Amino acid sequence: MNQKAISIRPFIGAKDFELSRRFYQDLGFQESVLTPKMSYFKNQGLGFYLQDAYVQDWVDNSMIFLEVEDLPRYWSELSALNLTANYKNVKLIPIRNYDWGRECFLHDPSGILWHIGEFAK
Numbered sequence: 001m002n003q004k005a006i007s008i009r010p011f012i013g014a015k016d017f018e019l020s021r022r023f024y025q026d027l028g029f030q031e032s033v034l035t036p037k038m039s040y041f042k043n044q045g046l047g048f049y050l051q052d053a054y055v056q057d058w059v060d061n062s063m064i065f066l067e068v069e070d071l072p073r074y075w076s077e078l079s080a081l082n083l084t085a086n087y088k089n090v091k092l093i094p095i096r097n098y099d100w101g102r103e104c105f106l107h108d109p110s111g112i113l114w115h116i117g118e119f120a121k
Contacts, residue, residue, distance in 0.1 A: 009040070013051050014054060015109065017037070021039060027083070029043045048064070059112060060111055068117070068118055071095060071102055074116060079092065093106075099120075103117030
């Protein structure tokens with residue numbers, strides 16, 4: 001393929017669409033409502049589609065890796081949002097170090113698992 005890709009935008013589901021919309025807004029994403037059952041969320045040119053659709057097997061197996069420049073700083077800002085107190089079922093798992101780099105984990109209100117990390121330099 002000789003064509004340049006512009007973006008990649010996964011589709012994720014939501015068990016409670018309104019709750020997930022608020023969660024991603026609190027996380028710092030800007031929402032563009034596309035239809036009553038789908039929104040596009042973006043932050044600094046990166047984004048994904050959130051759907052008012054829930055299939056447990058699909059959501060339980062959905063994972064997104066978000067690469068960040070400074071993971072300790074991102075973790076600090078993420079922790080300060082107090083998401084686990086404000087949203088039932090949201091989980092935060094602290095930074096873990098690996099041979100390839102390091103990452104922390106965030107489960108959204110529906111169970112989507114976000115890997116947030118940085119690669120070793």
